[in-house]
Amino acid sequence: MKRLIGWLHLWLGLASGLVVIVVALSGSLLVFEDELEHLFEPSLFSVQAPAGAERMSLDALAATIRDTYPKNKLNNIEIQPAANSTVTFYLKKGKAKGDLLMVVMDPYTGKIIYSGEQQKRFFVVVKNLHRYLCMGETGKMITGISCSIFTLLIISGLILWWPKKNARKQRMKVKWNASFKRLNWDLHAVFGFYIHVVIFITAITGLIWSYKWVNNLLFYAFDGKPQSKVEAPVSKAEKINDVAxxxxxxxxxxxxxxxxxxxxxxxxxxxxxxxxxxxxxxxxxxxxxxxxxxxxxxxxxxxxxxxxxxxxxxxxxxxxxxxxxxGGLFGWPTKILAFICALVAASLPVTGFLIWWGKKHKKPIVKKQTRQKSVVA
Incomplete structure (x- = not known):
C-alpha cells in the first residue's frame, strides 16, 4: 500500500508541480497585497492635505468624473477611512465583468491623480495568475484540478513521511551538514511535514472558489442548505436633485x-x-x-x-x-505564517523533482569481488 501511495505521490506531483509553483508564489505575494500597494504606490492612497482645507463632497467629485468620462458608467466608489486618503472611482469600460477604469482623485483639490485600466495593475495580474493562470475559465479548471491534486499530495506525503519509532527523530529535523541528496530529501519531507496543516487548510479553502459544489458543502454544513443568491433589494431610483x-x-x-x-x-x-x-x-x-x-x-x-x-x-x-x-485571520502573525508556508509549498515540487531525478539517474553499485588465491600443497 505504501509503495502504491508513493507511486501516486510521485506522478501526481510531477503532473501538478509547475502549476503549484505558480499558484504558491503568486499567493505569497497576495498575502501582503494591501501593505505592498501602500508601500510602493503611496500617492494612490494618501495626499498632502492643505492647511485648513476641507474635503470636497462626493457628489462634486462624481460630477467631475462624469464630465471627464462621459462614455463610462460609474461602477463603484471606494473611500478610505483616513482624513488624508484619496477617493477611488471605478468606471465600466466594457460589458465584461472586471473590465474597469480606475480613477484616483485628490478630495481636496478635485484633481485626478491617476487613471488606468484596473486589469493591468500589478496585483490584479498576480491575482488573475493565481486564480486563472491568466487563461480565464480554462485556467480556473487547471488550477482547480491542481489544487485537488495538491490536497491529495499533502495526505499521501504525510503517510509517506510517517516514521517508525526508531526513526522519529530523523524525520523531525533537517541534517544541514549532510550530502546534497540527503539535504534535499530533508527539505522536502521535514519542511513539508511542518507546514502540512497550514497548506492543507489553504488548499481546501482554495477549492471553495474552484468548485461550486465544494462551496455548497460549506453552506450545507452550517445552514443545511446551499448558498442562496444575494441581490440588492428593489428600490426605484428617484430623479437626482440638488441634494448631495x-x-x-x-x-x-x-x-x-x-x-x-x-x-x-x-x-x-x-x-x-x-x-x-x-x-x-x-x-x-x-x-x-x-x-x-x-x-x-x-x-x-x-x-x-x-x-x-x-x-x-x-x-x-x-x-x-x-x-x-x-492568512488575514489574526493579523500579522498569521500573515507571516501564510507567507512562509506559501514559499515552502512552492519549493516542494522542486525538491520532489530532484528526489525523483536522483533516483532515476542513480549510478549502479559495483560490487567488488575478492579473488581467492589457490594454494598448491
Whole structure:
C-alpha cells in the first residue's frame, strides 16, 4: 500500500508541480497585497492635505468624473477611512465583468491623480495568475484540478513521511551538514511535514472558489442548505436633485456603522435596484469582515441592511474563507505564517523533482569481488 501511495505521490506531483509553483508564489505575494500597494504606490492612497482645507463632497467629485468620462458608467466608489486618503472611482469600460477604469482623485483639490485600466495593475495580474493562470475559465479548471491534486499530495506525503519509532527523530529535523541528496530529501519531507496543516487548510479553502459544489458543502454544513443568491433589494431610483445624496449615503453609513473602515459604494447593475454600500471593519484583526447597507439611488434614503452579525452561520463562515486562505485571520502573525508556508509549498515540487531525478539517474553499485588465491600443497 505504501509503495502504491508513493507511486501516486510521485506522478501526481510531477503532473501538478509547475502549476503549484505558480499558484504558491503568486499567493505569497497576495498575502501582503494591501501593505505592498501602500508601500510602493503611496500617492494612490494618501495626499498632502492643505492647511485648513476641507474635503470636497462626493457628489462634486462624481460630477467631475462624469464630465471627464462621459462614455463610462460609474461602477463603484471606494473611500478610505483616513482624513488624508484619496477617493477611488471605478468606471465600466466594457460589458465584461472586471473590465474597469480606475480613477484616483485628490478630495481636496478635485484633481485626478491617476487613471488606468484596473486589469493591468500589478496585483490584479498576480491575482488573475493565481486564480486563472491568466487563461480565464480554462485556467480556473487547471488550477482547480491542481489544487485537488495538491490536497491529495499533502495526505499521501504525510503517510509517506510517517516514521517508525526508531526513526522519529530523523524525520523531525533537517541534517544541514549532510550530502546534497540527503539535504534535499530533508527539505522536502521535514519542511513539508511542518507546514502540512497550514497548506492543507489553504488548499481546501482554495477549492471553495474552484468548485461550486465544494462551496455548497460549506453552506450545507452550517445552514443545511446551499448558498442562496444575494441581490440588492428593489428600490426605484428617484430623479437626482440638488441634494448631495452620495454624501448623504456616506454620512448615513458612518452613523449606522461607527467603526473605522473602508466604504465601498456600489451602483446597481439592474434598474430598480438599491445602491449597495459595504463597509469593511478595519478595527478588527480579521480582514474582510463587511457589513452591507442599502440606499435608494437619487435620494440616499435608507432601504435596509445585511449585517455580518445577523448573517447565517454559513454566510459568516464563507466570509471567513478569504482571511483564512490569505492568512488575514489574526493579523500579522498569521500573515507571516501564510507567507512562509506559501514559499515552502512552492519549493516542494522542486525538491520532489530532484528526489525523483536522483533516483532515476542513480549510478549502479559495483560490487567488488575478492579473488581467492589457490594454494598448491
Amino acid at each position: 445624496w452620495l454624501d448623504k449615503i456616506f454620512a448615513a453609513t458612518n452613523q449606522r456603522l461607527t467603526y473605522n473602515g473602508i466604504v465601498n459604494i456600489r451602483f446597481p447593475e439592474k434598474k430598480d435596484q438599491a445602491i449597495t454600500v459595504g463597509k469593511e471593519n478595519t478595527d478588527r484583526i480579521t480582514t474582510h469582515i463587511v457589513d452591507v447597507l442599502y440606499f435608494q439611488p437619487g435620494s440616499g434614503t435608507f432601504v435596509g441592511d445585511k449585517l455580518f452579525a445577523n448573517d447565517t452561520r454559513g454566510t459568516q463562515a464563507r466570509r471567513l474563507v478569504y482571511p483564512i486562505h490569505t
